[in-house]
Amino acid sequence: MKTINIGLIGFGNVGQGFVKVLSKNLSIIREVYGYNVKLTYIVDPVKGSLYSREGLDLVKVIKYIDRDGNLRSHPNYIGEIHSFQPIYDKETDLIIEVTPTNLVDGEPGYSHIRKSLEEGKHVITTNKGPIALFYRELTRLAEKEGLYLGIEGTVMSGTPLIKTIRYGLSNDINIISGILNGTTNFILTKMEEGYTFDDALKEAQNMGYAEADPSMDIDGYDLVAKASILVNVTIDGDIKPSDISRISLKEYLDEKGYQKNLKYLVYLEINEGRYSVAPKVVEEGDILTSVKGVNNGVVIRTESLGEIFIYGPGAGRLETGYAILTDLLELLKTHMRIKR
Amino acid sequence: MKTINIGLIGFGNVGQGFVKVLSKNLSIIREVYGYNVKLTYIVDPVKGSLYSREGLDLVKVIKYIDRDGNLRSHPNYIGEIHSFQPIYDKETDLIIEVTPTNLVDGEPGYSHIRKSLEEGKHVITTNKGPIALFYRELTRLAEKEGLYLGIEGTVMSGTPLIKTIRYGLSNDINIISGILNGTTNFILTKMEEGYTFDDALKEAQNMGYAEADPSMDIDGYDLVAKASILVNVTIDGDIKPSDISRISLKEYLDEKGYQKNLKYLVYLEINEGRYSVAPKVVEEGDILTSVKGVNNGVVIRTESLGEIFIYGPGAGRLETGYAILTDLLELLKTHMRIKR
Numbered sequence: 098m099k100t101i102n103i104g105l106i107g108f109g110n111v112g113q114g115f116v117k118v119l120s121k122n123l124s125i126i127r128e129v130y131g132y133n134v135k136l137t138y139i140v141d142p143v144k145g146s147l148y149s150r151e152g153l154d155l156v157k158v159i160k161y162i163d164r165d166g167n168l169r170s171h172p173n174y175i176g177e178i179h180s181f182q183p184i185y186d187k188e189t190d191l192i193i194e195v196t197p198t199n200l201v202d203g204e205p206g207y208s209h210i211r212k213s214l215e216e217g218k219h220v221i222t223t224n225k226g227p228i229a230l231f232y233r234e235l236t237r238l239a240e241k242e243g244l245y246l247g248i249e250g251t252v253m254s255g256t257p258l259i260k261t262i263r264y265g266l267s268n269d270i271n272i273i274s275g276i277l278n279g280t281t282n283f284i285l286t287k288m289e290e291g292y293t294f295d296d297a298l299k300e301a302q303n304m305g306y307a308e309a310d311p312s313m314d315i316d317g318y319d320l321v322a323k324a325s326i327l328v329n330v331t332i333d334g335d336i337k338p339s340d341i342s343r344i345s346l347k348e349y350l351d352e353k354g355y356q357k358n359l360k361y362l363v364y365l366e367i368n369e370g371r372y373s374v375a376p377k378v379v380e381e382g383d384i385l386t387s388v389k390g391v392n393n394g395v396v397i398r399t400e401s402l403g404e405i406f407i408y409g410p411g412a413g414r415l416e417t418g419y420a421i422l423t424d425l426l427e428l429l430k431t432h433m434r435i436k437r
Numbered sequence: 438m439k440t441i442n443i444g445l446i447g448f449g450n451v452g453q454g455f456v457k458v459l460s461k462n463l464s465i466i467r468e469v470y471g472y473n474v475k476l477t478y479i480v481d482p483v484k485g486s487l488y489s490r491e492g493l494d495l496v497k498v499i500k501y502i503d504r505d506g507n508l509r510s511h512p513n514y515i516g517e518i519h520s521f522q523p524i525y526d527k528e529t530d531l532i533i534e535v536t537p538t539n540l541v542d543g544e545p546g547y548s549h550i551r552k553s554l555e556e557g558k559h560v561i562t563t564n565k566g567p568i569a570l571f572y573r574e575l576t577r578l579a580e581k582e583g584l585y586l587g588i589e590g591t592v593m594s595g596t597p598l599i600k601t602i603r604y605g606l607s608n609d610i611n612i613i614s615g616i617l618n619g620t621t622n623f624i625l626t627k628m629e630e631g632y633t634f635d636d637a638l639k640e641a642q643n644m645g646y647a648e649a650d651p652s653m654d655i656d657g658y659d660l661v662a663k664a665s666i667l668v669n670v671t672i673d674g675d676i677k678p679s680d681i682s683r684i685s686l687k688e689y690l691d692e693k694g695y696q697k698n699l700k701y702l703v704y705l706e707i708n709e710g711r712y713s714v715a716p717k718v719v720e721e722g723d724i725l726t727s728v729k730g731v732n733n734g735v736v737i738r739t740e741s742l743g744e745i746f747i748y749g750p751g752a753g754r755l756e757t758g759y760a761i762l763t764d765l766l767e768l769l770k771t772h773m774r775i776k777r
Contacts, residue, residue: 117741118741121609121740121741122607122608122609125607125608125609129608129673249605254742255741255742256742256745257601257604257605257606257745260600260601260604260605261597261600261601261605264597264600264604264605264763264767265589265597265600265601265604265763266597266763267462267465267759267762267763267766268462268465268469269461269462269465333469384727384748387724387727394746399759400461401457401458401461401595401755401756401758401759401762402594402595402596402749402750402755402756402759403749403750403756404749404750405596405597405747405748405749405750406734406746406747406748406749407745407746407747407748408724408745408746408747408748409742409743409744409745409746410742410743410745415741415742416741416742416743418741419607419739419741419742422607422741423604423605423606423607426607427604431771
C-alpha cells in the first residue's frame, strides 16, 4: 500500500470541512486507489497545530474541534509552529492550503503555495487570492516541477466547474456566463420575494452567508477574482482581477432599484477577450432564473456543442471540502500513476 | 511533432459530425497538445470507404459527403474493404467506432471494439449497444492492455456527464436522476403545449428526432441502455440493461394520459442498488422541469456535496462528434503523456 502524507495549512471552515469529508472517504481511497492517506500536520495560528508522523486520527480531530472550537487539548497538539514547517518536512507529499482569502497580495497563501511547489510538494488550494492574482506563475511553476496544483474549490466549491472546463470541453469555449456568488444571489432571491436590500443583507448575515463587511460580495470583488480564475483556466491565460470590468451590485441597486430577474452575473466573452462582472436582467425563462438562493449556476457556450449548464452549491464547508477531495483523487489518478 | 493515426468505422450522422468538429480543431490540437492528428481510414459499407496513409483532407471529405451523400467519387475512395482493415493496420493508433446502435448483441460495434483493443489500439465510441451490454468486459480489456476506451458520447452526446462522474465527483454518489432521452422529452414538451401523443410523435419524426419505428425511445429501451452505462461508470460495475426496471412511456400514457410536469426519468439509486426507467410527475419548481424539448438534464446527489445539475444537448451530429473530440483530447492528455 502506497502512502501520501498531507500537511493541512489553515483550519477554519474549509479545513474542518475537508477533514470531515476525508474521514468518510479514507476507506474508499484505500480500496479503489490503493493509497493510504495520512494527514500528518494541521497548522493554524488560531485553532492550534497538530502533528503525527503516523497520521492523525481524523475522527478524534473532528471530536476535539467540534467540542472545544480549537485543538489545544488534543494529544497531538504541538503549540505554535511556523506554517512552513510541513512544507519543509521531507516526508510531506501534498500541502493543502486553505488559509483566508486575501485579494490584495494573496498572502499568506501565495507564499505557502509557491514555497510548497519549490520544495517539490503537490498543492491543493481553495484560496482564491493567490490563484486569482498569480495563476500563470503558479501553474507554470507546478508544470515545470511536474507537480499537481489543484484549484477546484476556488470557484463554485465542490461543483466541478473547473474540471468540466479542463476535461469535459474542448478549446472552443466562446462564452461563460453565470451566477458565482451565493451571497448576492441569496440577496437578490430575497428581494424578488419583497425584501429590501438592507433586510435581505441582514438575513444573509444572520444565515452566516455574508461577512460583517459585505463589500467583497456586494461590490463584486469576489466575483472578479473568480472570473479571472475561470478565464485563465479556459485560455491558460494571465488575466488579473483588475482586467475584469466590474459594476457594484450595491451601487446599481442604489441607482436603479430592483427589477424582476435581476442577476449578478459574471460574463466572459472568451472569443472576444471581454470580461465583466455586472448586474443584469435576464430574460423570463432563461435557465439562470432557476438559480435560487446561495446556489451557483453557469452556462458555457461552445462552438460545436452549443450550451451546457452546470448548477450546484457555490459555498459551504463540506462542499468546499469536497472540492479538495476530488482534487486529491485527481492527483492520485494523474500524477501518481494510479488508474481507476 | 507526434502523430496519431485514426481509423473511423462508421460514417453516418455521428461519423460525419466528428469529421466536421475535428476539422475545426486540428490546429488547436497541434498547438496545444503537440499532436498531428491524421484520419487515415473512413470505413462505411453504405457511404463508401477512404484511405490515405498521409491522412485524409478533412475539408475535402466534408465537401464530398455533403455534395454527393456518399464518398464514391472521392479521390481516396478504395471500394469495399472489410471493417477490420484499419484495426489490423499496424499504423493505426486509435479506432473511432460509430456504427449504428444494436441493443440485442451490440454488433458489429462489439467486435470492432474488442478486436481493436486486442490489437493494441485505443478506442473511442459513441455506440451505446456494446458499452451497455459489455461494459465490464471491454473496460477490463482496455485496462489490462493499458489502452484508452472513451465512451463520453454514449450518454448525453457531448455534454460531459461521464467525465463529470469520473473526474469531478468522488465515490459518494447516492442518486442519479434525470432526462436522458431527447425524443420523449420533446414529445412530453409538446404534450404540455396541448399536442396529442400521436401529433407530438409525428412532429418529432418530422424534425428528425424520432425514428420511423419509435419503440427504442417511447418504450424506454434507449433509456435502460444509457442507465446501465451510467451505473457502471459510477460504481465500476457489471449491470446489464435487463437489470434496469422499465416502464414504457407509451403504455403509461395510454393508461393514465398526460399530466403536467410528467417527465420520462432515469432514476438510479446507486446506494440502494435500485435502478429504474419510468414516467414520473415531478414537483412544480423541480429543476428537471427546466429541461425542455430535445435537451437532457441530470441531477446527481452526493453524500457530501448535495445536488448538482448538468444540462445540455443530448443528441445531434455535431454534439456527438464533440464527445469524440473531448475523448480524443483526454486520450492525448492521459495516455500519451501530454500535459496541458
